[in-house]
Amino acid sequence: MTGPWRWAAGLAAGAALYIGLPYLLVQRGGLGLITRGDPAGRQVALTFDDGPDPRSTPPVLDALRAAGVQATFFILPALGRQHPDLLRRLLDEGHEVLPHAHRHRHAWTLLPWTAFRDPGLAAREVGRLTATRSRCQRPPHGAYSLATVLGQRAAGVTGVHWTVEARDWAADATPGTVRAEVARQVRPGGIIVLHDAGPGARTTPAALPGILADLRARGLTVVPLRDLRGARPGTLRDVWHTLRGS
Numbered sequence: 001m002t003g004p005w006r007w008a009a010g011l012a013a014g015a016a017l018y019i020g021l022p023y024l025l026v027q028r029g030g031l032g033l034i035t036r037g038d039p040a041g042r043q044v045a046l047t048f049d050d051g052p053d054p055r056s057t058p059p060v061l062d063a064l065r066a067a068g069v070q071a072t073f074f075i076l077p078a079l080g081r082q083h084p085d086l087l088r089r090l091l092d093e094g095h096e097v098l099p100h101a102h103r104h105r106h107a108w109t110l111l112p113w114t115a116f117r118d119p120g121l122a123a124r125e126v127g128r129l130t131a132t133r134s135r136c137q138r139p140p141h142g143a144y145s146l147a148t149v150l151g152q153r154a155a156g157v158t159g160v161h162w163t164v165e166a167r168d169w170a171a172d173a174t175p176g177t178v179r180a181e182v183a184r185q186v187r188p189g190g191i192i193v194l195h196d197a198g199p200g201a202r203t204t205p206a207a208l209p210g211i212l213a214d215l216r217a218r219g220l221t222v223v224p225l226r227d228l229r230g231a232r233p234g235t236l237r238d239v240w241h242t243l244r245g246s
Contacts, residue, residue: 019108022144026159029239032149033159034136038230039189043221045228046071047162048196048204049100049138052079052086056201061089063208067216072225073196074100074138074160077125087129096224099126099137099157107143115147120155136160136225142193158233160225163190168200168207175207182211188220189230 025031037043051057052075064071073095080087080097090097099122107115123134137157139148144159152159166181167173182192194204215222225231234242 018112018146022146022149024243025239026144026149027142027161029242030161030234031236031239032233033161034191034225034231035161035234035242036163036191036231037189037228039187041221041229042188042219043223043228044164044186044188044215045191045225045231046194046222047074047138047160047191047225048072048194049074049140049198050104050195050200051075051197052083052090053197053201054083054086056205057086057090057196059205060196060201060208061093061095063205063212064095065093066209067212067222069212069222070094070096070224071222072096072098074098075126076100076104076197077102077122077129079197080126080129091130096226097126097130097132098160098225099123099134101137101140104140106141107139107145107148110145110147112145112147115145116151116154119148119151119157123155123157138193161191162193163187164192166192166194166204166207168194168202168204169198171199173200173203175203175210178203178207179210179214182207183214186215186218186220189228191225191228191231 073090075097102118102121119137123137127134138160142161164182164185166178168178195201
């Protein structure tokens, strides 16, 4: 193998290592990520990404307060700094606040060094804002490259994924479709991802009261991630079962 073919083979091998394996084992398989809890606990963790936003986070908080439940918010530090009163409300009402990202970009579009640094930067920034140590992080779009994986390890944070994606961000989403997606996908021990800012915030605040009522009607207790019983990072054995669809 010579010339262009050698270069092409090298690029293919590099892409497989940098993106392909993390996509298969981590993003799809959940290796090293918290993706679910113990189904025997009859709990579900409710999580929100992309906030806080003064237009859409308050109605989300109002719905949670009315239902008497707490959730986990993966925030963008820059928005937390811009809206300190809203961040204070999150904390005062007992919600868990964790880092989403320093830069809200898909991992595959970032230069490796930038992707490596992002989890640590986000964790430190959110830690300063909340006066706590961030133990978990969810990258934008739940996307991973090798640099993201290594960056989380270097920062001492565990990645968090989900079992229920309601597609509240989709262009054709409505409060009704978001509620129906959660009802269709949710199982005991699951982790639900919704959005309190960005495109998903167009539908989620209106859908949330119905979602919470549905979960209660099914005998499921809504908790923040910190209280999800049996939540732990996935192992190679878990990956095998996940990829087999069991």
